Amino acid sequence: MKHFGGFAVLWLWIVEALENCPDACKCIQKKDVEGTEVNCYKQGLHHFPLKFPLDSWILKMGENIIQELPANILRSLPKLESVNLERNSIKSIHPQAFSGASRLMLLNLYGNQLTSLPTKGFKDLLNLRFLMLGQNRIASVKSDMFIGMRNLSDLDLPMNSLTTLPPNAFKPLIALKVLDLALNRIQKISPKAFSGLEELLFLNLDNNRLKNIQAGIFKTVNNLEMLVLDNNLLSTLSSSMLEGLSNIQELYVRKNRINSLPADVFRHTPKLTQVALSGNQLQTIDGNMLANVQGLKHVYLHDNPWKCDCDINSLVQYIDQTRLNRAPLEKLWCVSPEEHRGKPMHKLKSEGLLCDA
Incomplete structure (x- = not known):
């Protein structure tokens, strides 16, 4: 009789899930979590369904034609933890669209048509x-857009139309660890743009339009471990730009327009282990600057127009003395003067590096 009762409960659960399963969707009960996975992927849906099994755990609704998310669409689903709405045509989200979804852990709105x-x-x-x-x-992004998300750890905003980052833009996101802003059009970052992000570990600003970074911008993210500034328009990199990055381990500034590096550029980054400056306009740098960063293990400097005269002597010595990860340093080739054009830098000798009197 006891087994019969358990079977009856299971049967009622299955019946309820099947009855409330949206048309054209598949509903699968997951016994290990006592929840239902609802799969509506690529079913030509124009509207968000009105009913779901009450124990819905995951909603997979990618690649449909949904254009708007009205109010209270998730209110009746207390067990819901994941919603995937990628590659729809969503243009608007009602301010109360996600009301009541307090257990939701993942929300995927990638590849839609949201402008705000x-x-x-x-x-x-x-x-x-x-x-x-x-x-x-x-x-645009403003702090009031992110109110309430005190446990968010990963915010992905690549391939949008952002041009500026205003003060306190992400301030409510006190637990954020990953912020991806790649492939936007960001030209200006306000001094307090990253205020509140004390737990941030990874910041990606790849493929934007940054010409300059004001001093102290990264002071509020002093736990940052990786910073990506590749494919921007930076013409210089200075110690004041990197101020506050006392825990940074990896710094990527590839394919910019940097033509010189001051001797103290890494003064504020004592834990740096990897730096990438390939694809810039560097003709010479002080090798002692690299040697003084004691934990530095990986240095990428290829695809720069190196001028192999006496000013490059300290870099040649640094390459000669470096034993860890030599392969990237052996990719440095001289562009000028003419007598050294095309020569690999690691094969040069100090006595052959001349300068005009």
Whole structure:
């Protein structure tokens, strides 16, 4: 009789899930979590379904034609932890669209047509860990967009239309560890843009339009371990730009327009282990600057127009004395003067490096 009772409960659970499963979707019960996975992937849906199994755990609704998210679409789903709405045609989100979804941990809105985010639109998502907003048309970010998301650890905003980062833009995100802003059009970062992000470990600003970075911008993210500034328009890199990055381990500034590095550029980055400056306009740098960063293990300087005269002597000595990860340093080739054009730098001798009197 006891077994019969358990079977009856299971049967009622299955019946309820099947009855409330949206048309054209597949609903699968997951016994290990006592929840239902609802799969509506690529079913031509124009609207967000009105009903779901009450124990819905995961919603997979990618590659449909949904254009808007109305209010309270998730309110009746207390067990919901993951919603995937990637590659729809979503243009608008009601400020109360996610009301009541307090257990939601992942929200994927990648590849839609959003131009803005609703004020306080995510305030009920107290347990959200991952928010994917890449490949939309979002033109601005403000702190009131992120109110309530105190546990968010990963915010992905690549391939949008951001041009500036205003003060306190991400301030409510006190637990954020990963911030991806690659492939936007960012030209200006306000001095307090990253205020509140004391837990941030990874910041990606690859492929933007940054010409300059004001001193002290990174002071508020002093736990940052990796910073990517590749494919921007930076003409210089200075110690004041890197001020506050006392825990940075990896720094990538490839394919910019940097033509010189001051001797104290890494004064504020004592834990640096890897630096990449390939694809810039460097003709010479002080090898002692690299030697003085004691933990530095990986240095990438190829694809620069190196001028192999007496000013490059300290770099040649640094290459000769370096034993760890020599391969990238052996890719440095002289562009000038004519007598050294095409020669690998690691084969040069100090006595052959001449300068005009």
